[in-house]
Amino acid sequence: MDSLKKHDSSNSGRQDTSSDTTEEENPDLCPGFKDVDAFVKYGLGAVLSATKASAGLPQAGDEYDFYRSFPGFQEFCQSQGDKLLHCMSQIMQHHGCRAHLKDHSTVTGLEERFDLVVDSNDVILERVGILLDEADGVNRSQQPVMPAGFQPPKIVVSSWNRKVAFKQFNRSETFKLLHAKNITRPQLKFKEKVDNSNTPFIPKIFIKPNAIKSLPSYFSNKQIRKERPEDLDVPAALADFIHQQRTQEHVEDMFAHPYQFEVDHLTIPENLLSKPEPQMYRPMAETKCSFIHNLEDLVALNGKLCKLSEFAVDLEHHSYRSFLGITCLMQISTRDEDFIIDTLELRSEMYILNEAFTDPAIVKVFHGADSDIEWLQRDFGVYVVNLFDTHQASRALNLARHSLDHLLKHFCNVDSDKRYQLADWRIRPLPDEMVQYARSDTHYLLYIYDRMRLQLLDFNHGQPGLLQSVWNKSKDISLKKYLKPIFTEDSYLELQRKQKKSFNTQQLTAFRLLFAWRDKLARQEDESTGYVMPTHMMIKISEELPKEPQGIIACCNPVPPLVRQQINELHLLIQEAREMPLLKEVETNKDQDSETVSQMKARRIIESFENPFRMESAKGGGKKRERVPSEVGESTPKPAKKKPQTPEPTSKDDFKPFDYSQSHLNVFSGGKPKDNTQFDPNRQDRDFKKKKPNVGAGNRSMSYVGGRSERGFRHNWPKR
Numbered sequence: 001m002d003s004l005k006k007h008d009s010s011n012s013g014r015q016d017t018s019s020d021t022t023e024e025e026n027p028d029l030c031p032g033f034k035d036v037d038a039f040v041k042y043g044l045g046a047v048l049s050a051t052k053a054s055a056g057l058p059q060a061g062d063e064y065d066f067y068r069s070f071p072g073f074q075e076f077c078q079s080q081g082d083k084l085l086h087c088m089s090q091i092m093q094h095h096g097c098r099a100h101l102k103d104h105s106t107v108t109g110l111e112e113r114f115d116l117v118v119d120s121n122d123v124i125l126e127r128v129g130i131l132l133d134e135a136d137g138v139n140r141s142q143q144p145v146m147p148a149g150f151q152p153p154k155i156v157v158s159s160w161n162r163k164v165a166f167k168q169f170n171r172s173e174t175f176k177l178l179h180a181k182n183i184t185r186p187q188l189k190f191k192e193k194v195d196n197s198n199t200p201f202i203p204k205i206f207i208k209p210n211a212i213k214s215l216p217s218y219f220s221n222k223q224i225r226k227e228r229p230e231d232l233d234v235p236a237a238l239a240d241f242i243h244q245q246r247t248q249e250h251v252e253d254m255f256a257h258p259y260q261f262e263v264d265h266l267t268i269p270e271n272l273l274s275k276p277e278p279q280m281y282r283p284m285a286e287t288k289c290s291f292i293h294n295l296e297d298l299v300a301l302n303g304k305l306c307k308l309s310e311f312a313v314d315l316e317h318h319s320y321r322s323f324l325g326i327t328c329l330m331q332i333s334t335r336d337e338d339f340i341i342d343t344l345e346l347r348s349e350m351y352i353l354n355e356a357f358t359d360p361a362i363v364k365v366f367h368g369a370d371s372d373i374e375w376l377q378r379d380f381g382v383y384v385v386n387l388f389d390t391h392q393a394s395r396a397l398n399l400a401r402h403s404l405d406h407l408l409k410h411f412c413n414v415d416s417d418k419r420y421q422l423a424d425w426r427i428r429p430l431p432d433e434m435v436q437y438a439r440s441d442t443h444y445l446l447y448i449y450d451r452m453r454l455q456l457l458d459f460n461h462g463q464p465g466l467l468q469s470v471w472n473k474s475k476d477i478s479l480k481k482y483l484k485p486i487f488t489e490d491s492y493l494e495l496q497r498k499q500k501k502s503f504n505t506q507q508l509t510a511f512r513l514l515f516a517w518r519d520k521l522a523r524q525e526d527e528s529t530g531y532v533m534p535t536h537m538m539i540k541i542s543e544e545l546p547k548e549p550q551g552i553i554a555c556c557n558p559v560p561p562l563v564r565q566q567i568n569e570l571h572l573l574i575q576e577a578r579e580m581p582l583l584k585e586v587e588t589n590k591d592q593d594s595e596t597v598s599q600m601k602a603r604r605i606i607e608s609f610e611n612p613f614r615m616e617s618a619k620g621g622g623k624k625r626e627r628v629p630s631e632v633g634e635s636t637p638k639p640a641k642k643k644p645q646t647p648e649p650t651s652k653d654d655f656k657p658f659d660y661s662q663s664h665l666n667v668f669s670g671g672k673p674k675d676n677t678q679f680d681p682n683r684q685d686r687d688f689k690k691k692k693p694n695v696g697a698g699n700r701s702m703s704y705v706g707g708r709s710e711r712g713f714r715h716n717w718p719k720r
Helices: 002-012 036-055 062-068 071-094 110-136 236-249 260-264 295-305 347-357 370-380 390-397 404-412 432-443 445-459 465-478 491-499 505-525 535-544 549-554 561-565 567-578 584-593 597-608 612-620 681-690 692-696 700-710
Strands: 288-292 310-318 326-333 337-342 363-366 387-389
Touching (some): 062 071, 071 110, 288 295, 288 432, 310 432, 310 445, 326 370, 326 432, 337 432, 347 370, 363 390, 363 445, 370 465, 387 390, 387 465, 390 404, 390 445, 390 465, 432 445, 491 535, 505 535, 535 567, 549 567
Parallel strands (some): 363 387
Antiparallel strands (some): 326 337
C-alpha cells in the first residue's frame, strides 16, 4: 500500500503525462504480473485448482478418521491448516474484521470460528457491492467506509469491461457494463399476448410462402386458433388432456414442423457442392448499416433479400426478465450491406421474412443455429429452409475451437469484442457500441462461409462428401421444433436429480411445493424462474426448513423482489412441508448410510445366513412354514430326531373330536384330478397342505411324508 501511495503522489505532480501511462507500464499495481488481467486469470486458476483439490480430500467420517490415524497425514493437515488460518487472518485484519482464528483462548469452538468467517465475508461483500454501485453511478453522494490506507479505484477494471488495447492506442479504454435497471417491459407493448400457459406450443404460422405441401386448415382457420386456452392456472393433468384432445380432434400436423416436407425434399445444387471463389468482405467502416424499426422498411428489406443468393443471420436474446425469453434484435448481412432489425418493435410483423427465409434457392448462413431456429419459431413464426451452419462446418474441419470468436480470428484475423455478450439487449435506443458489436456477428460470416466450403472440399481431396454431411446436419438443425416448458406433477424430480441432493420427506415436500410455486408465479408475472427464486436458494430453503419468515429471508442473499412480496405464502408452504411425517424407510436408509464399515460388513454377514428352506419355499411360491424347530438348519432331516409338533394343552370342555365325514379320501385313490390334467407342483403342494390334518391324523409316517414334500425337495405321493 505504501508503494501505491508513492506512485499516486508521483503521478499527481505530472498531470500532463498521466494519460500516456498504461496498466502494463505500472509494475507496482500488481507486483509479479504483467497487468491486472493476468492477475485476475491467475487468481481464478488458483481458486479452481483449490476447489478441485478439496474435492479429492477424504470425506468427513470414517474415511477421514482412518487417514487421520497416520502421523504423517495428521502433521501435514495441521501445517496446512495453520497456513490457511494465517492467510485468512491476514485478509480479515486487512479489512478491519476480528481475526482470532488461531487464538484458542478466545475462540473455543468451531462454530465461533465459522461465525467469524461468515461475518468477515459479509463485510467484504458489502464493501464490494458499495464499490460496484459507486462505479455504476449509484449512491454517488454516499462515501463508502474503506480501511485505512486503501484508495478505491474510480472505475472497476476487469476482463469483462476492458476494451482491447489496439496498437494505435497507448491506453486501454475502460467502460461500464451496460444494463437497464428501470427499463419499461417490452412485453407490455406486444400486440399479441405472451402465452405462458401450461399447454403445448402450437406454431404461429398462418401463411406458408414457398409451399410445396399446403398448410393444414388448423393454422389458416383463425376461429380454431382462437380456441387455444390462455388460462395460466391450467393444471398439469388438464394440460395433458387438452394435448390429447387436440391431437385427436385435428390432424397430427398441428404439432409437426410446417416446412417438414419442403426441408426433406430439398436438394443442394451442384454449384454449392463445388469449389467457390471466396468473396472478400468490405471493411465495416465502408459498409452501409440500416436500422429497421418500421413496417415499410421491413417490407423493403424482404424484397432485397428475395433477390439474393445468400445472406447471414444472427439473433440477440434476453431471458432473465421473461418466462419464455424474448428475441430483442436480428442482424442480417449481405455482401454489401448490414441490417439491424428491432424485433421488439416489429414482433408481430416479422412473419413477412418467411418469404426470404423459406426460399430454397437462398442460403441462410448461421453460426450455432440450434437456439436461433427455436427463437424464430417461438416469437415470430419464422422458419428456415436451406440453412448452412458454420458451427457444424467447424466441427467437420476439426478446428481447435468452434466459437465464432475463433472463426473470426482464424479466417479474418479479427479480434472479436465480447464486452456486450451479457448486456441487456432490451435497451432502447441502442448505444453505438452495441450496434457495432451486433454487426460484427454477421458482417464477416459470408466470407467465412466461402472459406469453410473451400476447406471442406480440400480436406476431403475435392470430394463433396464432407461438405454434403455439413449440409445434412444443417438441415437437421432447421427441422428443430420449439417445445414450451410444461409443468407436471413430477417436474421437480428432474431438477432434484440434477442437483444430486438427498432430501428426507419433509425437505422433498418443501422442494416440490417451492418448485410449483416458482413455476406458477413465473408464468403469471412473465419472469424467469431464476429471477423469481434461483435454484440454489430453493435448495437452501428446502434443506433448512425455516420456522419463521425471517429464516426464509436469511436463506436468500440477495433477496429476490418476488420472494419478499410473497414471503407469507412461502412461510405457509414451509409449514405445510414441516407437518409431513418422516417415513421410517427414509430414516432407516439414513442410518445405514452413516454406519461404519465394520457395522456394514457385520450386517451383510448376518443377512447372508438365509435359511435354505425359506429360500426354497419362497421360490416355489409356497407360504413360509410356521414350524420353527425343524428350521434350525439340518442338512439331512431324520424322522427319529424330529420332534413332533405337540398341540397346546386344552381343557376337556374345549376338546372336539375330528369329523372324518369332512375328509377327502380321494387322495388315496391314485386318480388324477378332473379339473386340470396338467401337472402343477405348486398347486398340488397347496392341496396337500390343506389335506394334511386328514393324512397326519392316522399315523406318524404319513405326516413325515407330507413334511418332506412341504420343504420343497420332492413330492412322494402315496401309492395305492
